[in-house]
Structures are given as C-alpha cells and as structure tokens.
Amino acid sequence: MYSIESLEEFTRKVFMKMGCSDEDARVITDVFIAAELRGLPSHGMLRIKDYYQLWQAGRINVKPHVRIVHESPGTAVVDGDGAIGMVAAAKSMQIAIEKAGKTGTGWVSTRNSNHYGIAGYYSMMALPHDMIGISMTIANPLVAPTFSISRMLGTNPIAVAVPAGKHPPFVADFSTTPIARGKLAVAAKKGEKVPLGYVQDADGIPSDDPDIITRGGSMVTLGGTREQGSHKGYCLSAIVDIFSAVLSGAGFGPYCPPSVAFLPVKEETAGRGTGHFFGAMRIDGFQKAEEFKSKMDEWIDTFRAAKPARGQDRVLIPGDPERENEERIRREGVDLLVPVQQELKQVADELGIPFLS
Amino acid sequence: MYSIESLEEFTRKVFMKMGCSDEDARVITDVFIAAELRGLPSHGMLRIKDYYQLWQAGRINVKPHVRIVHESPGTAVVDGDGAIGMVAAAKSMQIAIEKAGKTGTGWVSTRNSNHYGIAGYYSMMALPHDMIGISMTIANPLVAPTFSISRMLGTNPIAVAVPAGKHPPFVADFSTTPIARGKLAVAAKKGEKVPLGYVQDADGIPSDDPDIITRGGSMVTLGGTREQGSHKGYCLSAIVDIFSAVLSGAGFGPYCPPSVAFLPVKEETAGRGTGHFFGAMRIDGFQKAEEFKSKMDEWIDTFRAAKPARGQDRVLIPGDPERENEERIRREGVDLLVPVQQELKQVADELGIPFLS
Numbered sequence: 001m002y003s004i005e006s007l008e009e010f011t012r013k014v015f016m017k018m019g020c021s022d023e024d025a026r027v028i029t030d031v032f033i034a035a036e037l038r039g040l041p042s043h044g045m046l047r048i049k050d051y052y053q054l055w056q057a058g059r060i061n062v063k064p065h066v067r068i069v070h071e072s073p074g075t076a077v078v079d080g081d082g083a084i085g086m087v088a089a090a091k092s093m094q095i096a097i098e099k100a101g102k103t104g105t106g107w108v109s110t111r112n113s114n115h116y117g118i119a120g121y122y123s124m125m126a127l128p129h130d131m132i133g134i135s136m137t138i139a140n141p142l143v144a145p146t147f148s149i150s151r152m153l154g155t156n157p158i159a160v161a162v163p164a165g166k167h168p169p170f171v172a173d174f175s176t177t178p179i180a181r182g183k184l185a186v187a188a189k190k191g192e193k194v195p196l197g198y199v200q201d202a203d204g205i206p207s208d209d210p211d212i213i214t215r216g217g218s219m220v221t222l223g224g225t226r227e228q229g230s231h232k233g234y235c236l237s238a239i240v241d242i243f244s245a246v247l248s249g250a251g252f253g254p255y256c257p258p259s260v261a262f263l264p265v266k267e268e269t270a271g272r273g274t275g276h277f278f279g280a281m282r283i284d285g286f287q288k289a290e291e292f293k294s295k296m297d298e299w300i301d302t303f304r305a306a307k308p309a310r311g312q313d314r315v316l317i318p319g320d321p322e323r324e325n326e327e328r329i330r331r332e333g334v335d336l337l338v339p340v341q342q343e344l345k346q347v348a349d350e351l352g353i354p355f356l357s
Numbered sequence: 358m359y360s361i362e363s364l365e366e367f368t369r370k371v372f373m374k375m376g377c378s379d380e381d382a383r384v385i386t387d388v389f390i391a392a393e394l395r396g397l398p399s400h401g402m403l404r405i406k407d408y409y410q411l412w413q414a415g416r417i418n419v420k421p422h423v424r425i426v427h428e429s430p431g432t433a434v435v436d437g438d439g440a441i442g443m444v445a446a447a448k449s450m451q452i453a454i455e456k457a458g459k460t461g462t463g464w465v466s467t468r469n470s471n472h473y474g475i476a477g478y479y480s481m482m483a484l485p486h487d488m489i490g491i492s493m494t495i496a497n498p499l500v501a502p503t504f505s506i507s508r509m510l511g512t513n514p515i516a517v518a519v520p521a522g523k524h525p526p527f528v529a530d531f532s533t534t535p536i537a538r539g540k541l542a543v544a545a546k547k548g549e550k551v552p553l554g555y556v557q558d559a560d561g562i563p564s565d566d567p568d569i570i571t572r573g574g575s576m577v578t579l580g581g582t583r584e585q586g587s588h589k590g591y592c593l594s595a596i597v598d599i600f601s602a603v604l605s606g607a608g609f610g611p612y613c614p615p616s617v618a619f620l621p622v623k624e625e626t627a628g629r630g631t632g633h634f635f636g637a638m639r640i641d642g643f644q645k646a647e648e649f650k651s652k653m654d655e656w657i658d659t660f661r662a663a664k665p666a667r668g669q670d671r672v673l674i675p676g677d678p679e680r681e682n683e684e685r686i687r688r689e690g691v692d693l694l695v696p697v698q699q700e701l702k703q704v705a706d707e708l709g710i711p712f713l714s
Contacts, residue, residue, distance in 0.1 A: 070643060070644055071642075072460065072461030072639065072641075072642035073430070073431075073459075073460045073461055074430075074431050074460040074461035074462045074642065075461035075462060075638070075639070075642030075643055076643075077643050077644060102430075103429065103430045103431040103460040103461070104429030104430055104431035104432035104460070104464070105431045105432060105462055105464055107461070107462055107638065107642075109643050132600075144663070144666075145660060145663055145672050145673075146672075146673070147665055147666055147669040147671070147672050147673065148663040148664060148665055148666055148669070148672045149664050149665075149666050150663035150664045150672070152659070152660060152663050160592075160596050162599055170595070170599065172592035172593075172595065172596060174586075174588070174589040174592050175589070176589070177586070178580065178584075178585045178586040178589075179586065195584055195585075197584075197585050200666075203667065204666035204667055222579060222580055222586050222589055222590070223535065223579055223580065223581075223586075224580075224581075224585050224586075227535075227552055227554075228535045228552075228554050228581050228585075229531075229534070229535040229536065229579050229580075229581075231531070231673075231675075232531040232532070232533070232535075232579055233579070234675070235517075235529035235531050235675045236529075236593075238527070238529065238660070238675060239517050239529060241656075242519055242527065242653070242656065243489075246649065246652050246653060246656055247640075247643045247644070247649070248643070248644075249644060249652075252652075252656055252659075253656065253659060253660065254659065270652075270655060270656075270659070271652075281432070281464065282429065282432070283604075284429075285428075285429035285431065285432030285464075286427060286432055286433075286434050286466050286604045286605070287427055287434060287604070287606060292603065292604070295603050295606075295609075295627075295628075296599070296603060298627060299598075299599065299603055299609055299610065302509070302609075302610060302611065302627070303502065303509060303595070303610065306501070306502055306505040306507035306509050307505060307506050307507045308504055308505060308506075309501075309504055309505055309506050309557075309561035310560065310561055312504040312505070314504070315502050315503075315504050315505045315507075316502075316503070316504065316588075318588075318591070318592045318595060
C-alpha cells in the first residue's frame with residue numbers, strides 16, 4: 001500500500017524531472033491522484049509510463065504556451081501547444097468558467113493537446129463556482145462504429161458535474177463504450193478475460209480477450225449491438241469527436257494521436273493533436289443557485305429512494321461510488337499492481353529520481 | 358397510403374379545431390409531419406390521440422403565453438404556460454438561437470410544457486444559422502435506473518445537429534434507452550414481441566412483452582445491464598432530466614406529467630409540467646464556418662469509408678437513415694397502421710372535421 005502523499009510526491013518529481021514547471025507538475029499530479037482516489041486506477045499511476053514514453057519520443061511539450069486562438073464572448077478555441085493533456089485541459093476549463101461568469105455559459109474546444117486523464121476532474125472544477133461543469137475528450141482510435149470493424153473513434157468519455165446543497169454533487173463520468181479502455185488494460189495486466197460485448201476481433205467476431213485490441217481488434221460502442229442500441233453509443237462518441245476535434249481543429253476520429261505504444265503514429269493527419277471540449281453553465285443564469293441546489297437535494301433524495309431490484313442493496317447517484325472510494329482510499333492508501341510498480345521503478349531509475357518507498 | 362399533404366391538412370385542422378392559433382397549429386403539424394417523414398411513426402400521427410385526450414382532460418393550454426421568466430445574456434428559463442410541447446419548444450429553441458447570435462452560444466431550459474415530439478426537429482432549427490443545435494427532453498416516467506425497478510426517468514432523448522458543407526448535416530437523435538418508448542407502442546399495436554433487454558416486469562425480470570410497461574413493468578437504460586454499461590445510460594438520462602427539469606423548475610424524473618393514458622397523473626409534484634433543454638452554438642464562435650463545414654465533409658467522408666463488418670453493406674452517418682426515409686416517404690406517402698387510422702377517425706368524428714381520404 002502506498003500513501004496518497006508518497007504517490008503525489010513521486011508523480012510531481014517525475015514530471016518536474018521531465019522539465020515541467022512547478023505549477024504544471026502540480027496540476028498533472030492532481031489529476032493522476034484524483035484518478036487513484038476516485039478508484040479509477042486505469043487513469044492513474046498506470047498511465048505515467050505512457051506519458052514518459054511520449055516525452056521520450058519527443059511527442060509532448062513540457063514548456064507549452066497554452067493560448068486562445070479564436071473566441072467570442074462565450075466561446076473559445078484553445079491551442080495546447082503540444083502540452084501534457086492535464087495542463088491544456090485545466091487551463092481550457094478555467095477559460096470556460098471565466099466566460100460563463102460574463103455571459104452565463106462558457107464553451108471551449110481545445111486542440112493540440114494530449115491524453116488528459118479523467119474527464120470528471122475538469123467538470124468538477126466548475127462546482128465551487130456554482131456552475132455545472134462539462135468535459136469530454138477524444139482518445140486512442142480503438143472503437144468501431146456500429147456495423148464496422150474499422151477503429152475510428154476513442155472511448156470518448158463525457159463528464160457532467162452538478163452542484164447540490166446538503167448532498168455531495170452529482171458527478172457523472174463515463175466512456176461512451178460499455179467499458180473504459182483503461183479497464184481493459186487493467187484486465188490485460190492481470191491476465192483476466194472480459195465479458196463478451198466489450199471487444200471484437202479484427203474480423204468483427206466478439207471476443208473475451210481484453211488484449212485483442214493490441215492485435216487489430218476493436219472496442220464496440222455503448223449498447224454493444226445494433227439491436228441493443230450501439231448506434232446510440234456511436235452517436236454519442238461521434239458528438240464528442242466533433243465537439244472536441246472538429247470544432248477545435250484537432251485530429252478527429254482515427255487521426256487522434258495515440259497515447260499507447262501499440263498504436264502507430266499516423267503519417268497522415270486531419271488536424272493538430274488531441275482535442276477536448278469543456279463547458280461551464282452558471283446556475284444563476286437559469287434560477288437562483290440556492291433554490292437549484294436545494295432542488296438537486298430533492299432530486300438526489302428521490303432517486304436514492306428508488307426501489308432496488310431483487311438482490312440489490314440500493315440505487316446509486318452518479319458520483320457515489322467514486323466518492324466512497326475516495327473516502328476509503330484516502331484512509332487505506334493505494335494498492336499498485338506489480339507490473340505498474342515495475343514500470344514506475346524503471347521510469348524512476350531512468351530519470352534518476354528515488355522510487356516510491 | 359396517405360400523402361404528406363393530406364396528413365398535413367388533417368393535422369392542422371385537428372389542432373385548430375382544439376383552439377390553437379394558425380401559427381401554433383402550423384408548428385405542431387410541422388413536427389408531426391417531420392416525424393412521419395423521417396420514418397419515426399412512433400412520434401407521428403400515432404400520437405395525435407394522446408394530445409387530443411390531454412386536451413379533453415383540460416391538461417394542455419391551446420392559447421399559451423410562452424415567455425422568458427429568467428435570463429442572462431446566454432441563458433434563459435422559458436415557461437411554456439401549459440402549451441402543447443411543440444409550441445413551447447420551437448419558441449425556446451428560437452430564443453437559444455437568438456442568444457447564440459449575441460454571445461456565441463444560447464441555452465434555454467423550458468418548464469410547464471408537454472410532450473414535444475421528435476427531439477431532432479428543434480436541433481435542426483439551428484442548421485440554417487450555421488450553428489450546432491442541441492435538444493433534449495424528459496418524458497413519461499417509465500425507465501428504471503440501474504439496480505432498480507422503480508419508474509423514475511423517461512426515455513429522455515438527446516438530439517445534436519451539426520452543419521456540413523457539400524454533405525447533408527450530421528443529425529443524431531436518440532433516446533437514452535435501448536429503444537424509444539414509442540417503438541414499444543408500435544410493437545404493442547402490431548401485437549409483436551420485442552427482444553430481451555428493452556423492458557423488465559414489475560419484479561425486474563427481463564420481458565419480451567412491449568406492453569409490460571402498462572402493467573407496472575419498466576424500461577431499462579441504454580447499456581441494458583450493469584455489466585454492459587446501463588449505468589452510463591442512467592447517467593445520460595439523469596443529465597437530460599437535470600438540464601431539462603431541475604434547471605427549469607419542471608416536474609423532474611418521476612414527476613414528469615404523463616402524456617399517455619395508462620399512467621396516472623400524480624397528485625404530488627416537484628415542479629411545473631414537462632421540461633426540455635435547448636442549445637445553439639455558433640460555429641464561428643470557434644472557427645470560420647466555411648472551414649468547419651468543409652472539415653465536417655471530411656469527417657463524413659472518413660466515417661463513410663470505414664470498413665463494414667461481415668454481412669453489412671455500409672457504415673452510416675447519424676442522420677442517414679432518417680434522410681433516406683424522408684426521400685422515400687415524400688415520394689410514396691405514409692402507411693398508417695389500422696389502429697392509428699381508427700383512432701384518427703374517432704378524433705375527426707368527435708371534433709366534427711372530415712377524416713383523411
């Protein structure tokens with residue numbers, strides 16, 4: 001078990017050693033730690049090696065000039081200048097929040113960025129401002145549209161955070177596939193099989209091998225099959241792609257620059273880097289914030305009181321499992337998988353910094 | 358087969374006879390006809406009887422004063438004054454478009470409305486303005502959250518329309534359940550069974566009876582089961598509910614006023630009427646509209662070129678099937694189900710207007 005503090009210190013050192021500023025290393029670390037705390041190890045320490053390899057390959061800029069390249073009172077396109085995703089994303093969300101302060105809502109489409117970690121982190125930045133926060137991003141092209149075997153889209157997550165009053169906020173953070181890609185990576189690292197309905201092989205035959213996506217297979221969209229609504233998952237994923245990449249001028253769909261080593265970097269490109277999309281909506285653009293938050297408490301109470309199906313304890317509110325994880329993990333610490341420990345040890349050795357103790 | 362013109366004339370007469378203004382009857386008719394043309398009869402003429410019954414029950418206001426009750430430069434809450442949904446919705450989307458003209462984007466949450474027909478209609482209103490259009494709505498509470506048997510949510514559709522250049526626009530319009538409720542109604546009217554994974558009985562046991570929802574059963578969210586991601590469908594549906602009903606002050610979740618006769622009107626309420634949410638984003642708030650539209654053409658070409666899975670002809674772009682339906686149905690006319698013809702005949706007789714010939 002590793003304490004949160006030790007992981008924090010280690011992660012900050014890794015990114016500072018790569019050349020990031022204090023402030024950028026702090027934001028990057030904050031997002032990694034949030035992923036571990038919220039029980040999403042698929043987006044936590046396991047990913048450090050990926051960023052390290054991208055840095056080695058000269059594919060990320062540790063001294064980026066993240067800037068607005070086009071704007072209106074309520075909108076902007078931000079160019080991330082090849083930054084580590086967290087740096088471009090946190091700044092973009094900050095801009096959305098500032099614009100919302102002036103016009104009621106703010107919307108930012110970001111290009112020339114990289115993998116930004118957990119989508120929920122940025123949506124939650126809006127909460128202290130009594131705003132609803134929205135965050136979405138494209139990702140490694142590994143997902144096939146309905147009726148296809150071509151890897152055209154990422155797992156393209158959507159996060160929406162809504163403030164409440166006496167209750168903790170509503171925080172939905174979900175990929176537009178039945179399972180997140182990182183969770184397949186965790187299963188593969190553990191040598192486990194996955195249920196049918198997550199991935200298909202290169203011929204489109206359903207597979208239970210989480211590693212099939214490293215051998216030409218693909219993930220399917222939320223819904224799984226056409227009959228069960230996979231075309232709706234395809235629509236969602238496509239919307240994330242258009243908002244994040246076409247609006248910003250990033251590399252859309254199959255042109256999203258890969259953040260995993262098993263995908264080749266395409267020669268051809270349709271735009272600059274990875275794209276994200278952020279939104280912030282002032283509650284008081286619609287009604288008094290206090291009244292809304294009290295109504296959200298009522299919403300939460302109503303949904304918590306839904307009758308569980310047989311064999312189930314309770315009905316969850318989006319954000320419940322992650323918050324409960326956070327309480328537990330802050331207390332107990334983080335249990336890193338052995339392969340992840342080995343990877344981090346190697347990164348530490350190569351960068352010449354002390355490994356986690 | 359009925360011609361579009363004859364359906365149009367009949368529908369307009371029905372609503373004018375109920376007391377709607379010329380203009381309101383025209384909008385209502387336009388949305389019904391759009392549903393038939395796009396091949397969504399579940400939201401077309403089949404629904405006229407529902408509105409007629411609501412009118413008979415004194416539950417819709419045919420002379421509404423639809424108005425803004427709260428606003429900021431880029432946001433508003435609109436009160437529909439008990440209007441037929443199409444009337445409140447079209448006016449709300451128009452306000453979102455006007456606000457987008459000034460600040461870059463416009464967002465309207467609408468309360469005190471009723472069932473508004475197809476979500477896609479309103480999102481497409483943004484297209485001629487070189488804007489992205491967004492539309493969502495709550496609906497009859499018939500959907501159980503993950504792990505539950507309580508009917509807490511509607512099929513809560515989301516529609517997003519994105520302009521393209523030489524190609525027709527991207528138009529995604531989908532419920533956040535594996536299948537739309539109206540499609541269950543069509544299956545039930547035809548006496549057909551449905552695949553497992555759409556509905557469960559009152560005890561939470563999966564059922565193939567589309568009519569089970571009239572006997573205490575419930576629909577499930579997109580994803581179907583927890584293992585296949587139904588919690589993501591629940592998140593989506595909850596987001597639609599919060600944006601449409603909590604932000605506006607409508608009756609959220611289980612308090613959405615039913616538009617079908619088999620659901621009782623609840624005594625208790627959490628707000629006013631049905632809620633919707635609309636958004637319009639100016640393309641040129643992000644980049645030059647012409648460049649974006651040309652990039653969308655490239656996006657569409659790229660996705661059309663995805664390799665079909667074995668046994669499939671082609672990969673679709675959201676909006677393709679509906680557009681192809683429209684071309685065919687405009688030519689061939691509309692084939693109304695016999696029970697729908699009978700219902701419409703009864704409505705016509707009771708209102709004293711000539712039935713379709």
